[in-house]
Amino acid sequence: MASLKSQDILALSFMTFALFVGAGNIIFPPIIGLQAGPHVWTAALGFLITAVGLPVITIVALARVGGPMDALSGPIGRTAGGILAAACYLLVGPLFATPRTATASFEAGIAPLAGDTPLTLFIYTLLYFMVVLLVSLYPGRLLDTVGRFLAPLKILALGVLGVAAFLLPQGMAGEASPVYQAAPFAQGFIKGYLTMDTLGALVFGIVIVNAIRSKGVDSPRLITRYAIIAGLSAGLGLALVYMSLFRLGASSHEIAGSASNGAAVLHAYVQTVFGDVGSAFFAILMFLACLVTAVGLTCACADYFSGILPISYRRLVFLLTGFGLLVSNLGLTKLIQLSEPVLAAIYPPCIVMVALSFCWKYWHAPGRVVAPAMAVALVFGAIHALDGMGMGHWQPDWLAVLPLAAQGLAWLLPVLMVVLLASVLDAWRGPIIRA
Structure with a gap:
């Protein structure tokens, strides 16, 4: 009976973590930390419940039923389950999440360097989705491409930023905004929705299972075991990333007090701490973080809809990336x-x-x-x-x-x-x- 080697399990865990850490995971915690001020850790607790706890539980639930979301929605019937599944795939795919990975990486990493104009956004998103297209066309190589190459680079970049956030704070926490003074936990809880990670987990479940099967593992018990290990490992990694980004935002009041979004907070911090080299580093970080998530979402959506529509996987990859390109230019x-x-x-x-x-x-x-x-x-x-x-x-x-x-x-x-x-x-x- 085939099983995964230790290095395969590590690569699977890296891949699962990398699939989740996209645009929202990086841009929302810093602005919450900035706006929550002294209430940052109360807001962080609410955020961690919806942005870490729920996705991990979802992966465990999917692993128990075999991977696909259809099995999880079975009790509500085929029609209702199909509608819910299609809605989730569309939301975390071409409608919102996939285009957001392109726009977030552009506005946080590229726009400060190349200018924030419709033309530069279009050129960047065109190149971005061309890379997503090329990687997504070969889903059988996803574990090797993402787990062994892109994910470690992404983790290394996040690690550098996380260590800097704790060792090189840029000041004390400022005054909390009115909404965070009134209900910091509730605000953090609701903001965790915006990462879309629970919906993403419903979509990524089959990607994770298929990655395990691509290595010859066909035992349901082992597939469940490896998926749970990957989910727990990814959850731990997400929690560490979020804690460092909350810390970064809370200590950036003096340099980014007027920032309106997390991308601006991150750019101000990186520019202050690392200078122009840091800005280039941050652009690479955002590109890698968002690209890996976009690839995972595209693969998952194409795999799902190719099973219910008379359209091939490869053609769907072209359609999804093309639609994502158009939507991403909304900003x-x-x-x-x-x-x-x-x-x-x-x-x-x-x-x-x-x-x-x-x-x-x-x-x-x-x-x-x-x-x-x-x-x-x-x-x-x-x-x-x-x-x-x-x-x-x-x-x-x-x-x-x-x-x-x-x-x-x-x-x-x-x-x-x-x-x-x-x-x-x-x-x-x-x-x-x-x-």
């Missing part, structure tokens, strides 16, 4: 504004789906419990999304009095009540008897 700010309400709506049902997957064995028919719980989570998520669309005044008044509403978790108690009620009904109805 980073516009992409983040468009993604916030959508993520606020879809994250709660995905969290519920992952969490309840560990409880299937306790119910006669998991769909009786999972489907209504996810539906309630989706409704509350959609209501919460009104804030991000500038229509918060449409939200019902009773929503604000629900437990944990201030933390952005107003959906949690209603979902728990539905799970309890549905579990009682499932026990009363008993097993499904098929003719």
Whole structure:
């Protein structure tokens, strides 16, 4: 029975970590650290729950069911599961996440050096997606290409930046912004959504499993074991990166106090500490970090849609990278504004789906419990999304009095009540008897 060697497991862990560390993972913690001020570690705790804890749990859940998201969404039926899967793949693929990797790496690393104009953005994104296309066309080589070459370079660059953040702080934390003074944990928790890592984990699950299988491993038990090891290793790496970037942002008030996004904070810090050489280093860091994530997302999306559409994998890679090129030229700010309400709506049902997957064995028919719980989570998520669309005044008044509403978790108690009620009904109805 084939198994992975130690160096293969290490490469798999590197690959999994590298797939997750993209644009959002690098640009959001510094601005949170800057704006949270003395409340930085409270905000960091909320952020780590949604940006590290949930993705790791999702990888473990997917490993237990064999890798594909379809297996995880089985209890809600083929149609609903297919719609949810397609939505997740599109969101973390060509609609938001993949284009964001290009715009974030441009605005944080290239624009300060080459100028922030539509022409330079187009030239950069064109070259960027050409590289993504070339690597994504050969998914069988993903473990070797990403795990053994790109990921170590990415980790080395992040390591240098992380060590500098702790050893070379640029000042004391400034005053927290009003939203972080009022609810730092809640703000960190919600900002963790923006990394899209839980949705990314739903998509990357099959990429990780296929990378293991590409080495000849076909035992479900070993595949699950290696996927869990990779997920836990990636989670540890993510936590370390985030902690250093929170520290970097919190200590950058004197040099980047007026910054409006994490890219500006990072650039100001790197320019101050490392000078022009540092700016070039940071441009390379952002390029590597975002490129690896874009490749993983493109491979995953093309693999998924080639299985449900009469279009070949290679043709889908061309279509996805071409569409990503077009969307990326909207710019980073516009992409983040468009993604916030959508993520606020879809994250709660995905969290519920992952969490309840560990409880299937306790119910006669998991769909009786999972489907209504996810539906309630989706409704509350959609209501919460009104804030991000500038229509918060449409939200019902009773929503604000629900437990944990201030933390952005107003959906949690209603979902728990539905799970309890549905579990009682499932026990009363008993097993499904098929003719």
